[in-house]
Amino acid sequence: MKTVSRVINKEPSVRKKTYDIVMEAVNELNYQPNLAARNLAGTSSFTVGLVYDNPNAYYVIDMQNGVLSRCKDEGYELVIHPCTYTDANMEADFITMIKRSRLAGLVLTPPLSEQSSITNLLDELNIHYVRVLSGRPTDDDQDTCIYVNDYKAAYEITTHLLTHGHENIGFICGDKEHKSTSERLEGYKAALADHNTQFNNEFVYDGKYSFESGVEGAKALLADNNKLAITAILGGNDEMAAGALFASRLMGIAIPEQLSITGFEDSPFSRQTWPKLTTAHQANDVISQHAARLLFTKTRGARNQDKDIITSFTPSIVIRESSGPKQ
Amino acid sequence: MKTVSRVINKEPSVRKKTYDIVMEAVNELNYQPNLAARNLAGTSSFTVGLVYDNPNAYYVIDMQNGVLSRCKDEGYELVIHPCTYTDANMEADFITMIKRSRLAGLVLTPPLSEQSSITNLLDELNIHYVRVLSGRPTDDDQDTCIYVNDYKAAYEITTHLLTHGHENIGFICGDKEHKSTSERLEGYKAALADHNTQFNNEFVYDGKYSFESGVEGAKALLADNNKLAITAILGGNDEMAAGALFASRLMGIAIPEQLSITGFEDSPFSRQTWPKLTTAHQANDVISQHAARLLFTKTRGARNQDKDIITSFTPSIVIRESSGPKQ
DNA sequence: AGTTAAAATGACAACGCTGTCAACAAGCTA
DNA sequence: TAGCTTGTTGACAGCGTTGTCATTTTAACT
Known part of the structure; x- marks a missing residue:
């Protein structure tokens, strides 16, 4: 039983042969580990939160889908958390969310991600987070921020x-x-x-x-x-x-x-x-995918490092019919 | 401990005095029951899914927010599941979702909610669901459908x-x-x-x-x-x-x-x-709120019945400037 | 007061995993 | 080959709740 757990979590020190046997059974039974049990038993959680206050529905959907696609791949669960950072209940809402489901971390999207009151709160609560921000990358924040240039x-x-x-x-x-x-x-x-x-x-x-x-x-x-x-x-x-x-x-x-x-x-x-x-x-869906990946590596510590994470994106110009030479 | 559980779940046979003592402590400690543990231990789950394939971002966000607001109130967790009903992996995706987190049920939104292949699949898997549908209410489906007239x-x-x-x-x-x-x-x-x-x-x-x-x-x-x-x-x-x-x-x-x-x-x-x-x-947010409520009453069985659920909505005309008398 | 039924509470196992630590197998050295 | 180290596996408790069932308290009767 513990060996299966090791295989599922890609832990080292499982013999190749054992690994194969377990994986065969996993595939045959279409075994999916129960998230509730994992969250309850483990030290790290398999739930991440996506926090947003942007009123643009297109933007939010893209961010959701990006994070969600990574979550699916990695076996994580996503809790969405729409809010308004001006809301007086914001802090209480955060705490409720965190107490109800222990979180691996949060992805914060702009403009709320720019609020230091929020990051301070999360620092106090000792919650991991990754911020998507508008701006140019700085040297120090490479492991907690995704920049959109x-x-x-x-x-x-x-x-x-x-x-x-x-x-x-x-x-x-x-x-x-x-x-x-x-x-x-x-x-x-x-x-x-x-x-x-x-x-x-x-x-x-x-x-x-x-x-x-x-x-x-x-x-x-x-x-x-x-x-x-x-x-x-x-x-x-x-x-x-x-x-x-x-x-x-x-x-x-x-x-x-x-x-x-x-x-x-x-x-x-x-x-x-x-x-x-x-x-x-x-490319909001790609941006949010990388935000999720960055968060995963943070919470998983050293193991399963993901080295191909892009932390700075520059929107690319799409030339259509609304612009042309000056006449 | 068990008594606290009874208070939290509003079970009968708790003395008023005991109830008050527990609630006072709950409020003082800002206690929030752990969702993972509840899902693991209980017979019923505190997680619902929202399934959608509508490409309209505004629509999806409204549906999410409606369901989410009820979930917050009732202590449920929401798993969002965007998909395309033409996707060959759809069935496998459903099963993965269901195995990973045991679900109280699903809210299905149109146009995917119109597909009998999906409802058949869910019936087979013995998953509760509530459908939001375009149409006029019929007598038999009142407890599994919300109609938009x-x-x-x-x-x-x-x-x-x-x-x-x-x-x-x-x-x-x-x-x-x-x-x-x-x-x-x-x-x-x-x-x-x-x-x-x-x-x-x-x-x-x-x-x-x-x-x-x-x-x-x-x-x-x-x-x-x-x-x-x-x-x-x-x-x-x-x-x-x-x-x-x-x-x-x-x-x-x-x-x-x-x-x-x-x-x-x-x-x-x-x-x-x-x-x-x-x-x-x-009123998509209201519609989806009622869909969530309908789902909750289904899964909770007889206790905590919610009698004020509206199962048929008629969009109301909003007259603005794009229409006027024939000239 | 004494008896009995009903209501309220508590003890304990179990949910499905992971962490810890012990046990065992394999490979290495002398 | 014994004796060691390292690599691999398994036994067992525990995560925070709920369900079951036993126990205690209260209420309602003679």
């Missing part, structure tokens, strides 16, 4: 527009509190600087990552456009870009002939507009 | 258009294989009949519940519109309605002045179009 992606998408002759490029920002907003804005600024183009604060509109704020943003930026002479708008995400697209159309502006518009994230949104959006593809 | 909602939304003077009403259908498609079409037909309006098959376009098929549908229905003289289009869901809206705008048709468009479901989609869509609000 929004800075670089914004740099590249801005460069794409600049090399197509655009100089007056509007930027519709997301929520100021989100790290992704400042990262994307910095990337935009850096690209301008590297192409000897003057940054103009009037080209920046403070949006809220919502469709409606994209509509408002485009209206604001394009109102009396003789002044700013904007020929391209960079949306902070696909929803706002879609909003900008819609507003432009209402104003009778032809896309991409008179105005180029780009999005960010490559959510289904970017393909449900006409023309389809040029955007930066963010 | 798409028929009636489509009837009402069609009536809304009819009473606003529209007679030539286009209908963009969803996938033919989905029950919701035929239910909604039947409701549309019934409303026409009750208002002495001739049903015309040329007014019906076979879409696929996607934005693009909505675009195509509107184009097809409105092409050479002198012939059909369509003044309103009923979208089979919000995505297709949004597509139809977009196509109409490209064709220079004013909404709602020249054409009324309605959606179905009231997903965020319907609020991200301009004008916002008149649609039928489907």
Whole structure:
């Protein structure tokens, strides 16, 4: 019985022959270890949690599916934990979750993953976690963070527009509190600087990552456009870009002939507009898979190390019909 | 110890005084029963599964949140199980899930919940389940099904258009294989009949519940519109309605002045179009809450019966700016 | 008060695994 | 070959609950 446990857990010091015999029986009986028993008996748990407060359903589903696919492979169970980090009950909810099922660890997704109040709480509770963050990797956090390099992606998408002759490029920002907003804005600024183009604060509109704020943003930026002479708008995400697209159309502006518009994230949104959006593809399912893998290696300690984990992702530009050369 | 167990499980034959003492300690220590141990020891399990194959992220998130909120209240754990019912591994995946964590039961969501191959499999495996289905309630399935009366909602939304003077009403259908498609079409037909309006098959376009098929549908229905003289289009869901809206705008048709468009479901989609869509609000979170409650009562047997479960929901019409009187 | 039934509580095994530690087998050295 | 080390396997307890059944307490009667 204990030997079977050793085989299942890929522990060393099982003879090859014994291993084969056990595996044959496992396959024949389609044996699956009982998770409840494993969680109860073992020192480490086979349950991980995914915590999110992002209201974007597409994003959440992608993150879930990525983590889930790794969980399936590795025999882990996933507990999903939607929440709002402003909620007064947040702390109590965390503790309830942790007490009910002992967790191997948590995957935290943005924007909640940016809150130090949460990481402090988890540190206190001695809970492992991996954070998905918008930003550029630093040296020290390589084993607890997965970075999405929004800075670089914004740099590249801005460069794409600049090399197509655009100089007056509007930027519709997301929520100021989100790290992704400042990262994307910095990337935009850096690209301008590297192409000897003057940054103009009037080209920046403070949006809220919502469709409606994209509509408002485009209206604001394009109102009396003789002044700013904007020929391209960079949306902070696909929803706002879609909003900008819609507003432009209402104003009778032809896309991409008179105005180029780009999005960010490559959510289904970017393909449900006409023309389809040029955007930066963010492989959220892959990102979350790696987050899960990183968490697994942390909790399993030295054994079964997974060396191919990517901790920094850069969204790649997808050029579609909403952007073109300046005319 | 056993007495605490009795209090936690609200079993009878615990003296009021004892109950209070235990509860006081429970509150003081913020005691939470360990789920793994409960699942292992008890005859019934505290884990339910949510199975879905619907590609609509908004829908899935709503269903998850509804089930999850009940699970939290009742101390259950949720295992999410995305799948595709055409997948050859589906059966094996189910069995793996069931063996890994003994389940109290499953909540099945459409369109997968319509597949008898799945319910047959679960019957064989002796797994409890509750299905969410599009359709009108029948007498026999009241304790295993939650119905969403798409028929009636489509009837009402069609009536809304009819009473606003529209007679030539286009209908963009969803996938033919989905029950919701035929239910909604039947409701549309019934409303026409009750208002002495001739049903015309040329007014019906076979879409696929996607934005693009909505675009195509509107184009097809409105092409050479002198012939059909369509003044309103009923979208089979919000995505297709949004597509139809977009196509109409490209064709220079004013909404709602020249054409009324309605959606179905009231997903965020319907609020991200301009004008916002008149649609039928489907309270997916409430629906899935009731599905979870129904499942709980099934597995708990006679004790803790929940009598206020609604097993039939009718989406309610939300009138927004995309529809108006015929002009 | 004495008897009996009913209600409330407690003792203990069991759920299906894993961790610990003891026992045994195999390979090595002298 | 004995004597050692290392590698491999097995016996057994325990994880935190619940189900079963025995025991104690309370209530309801003569």
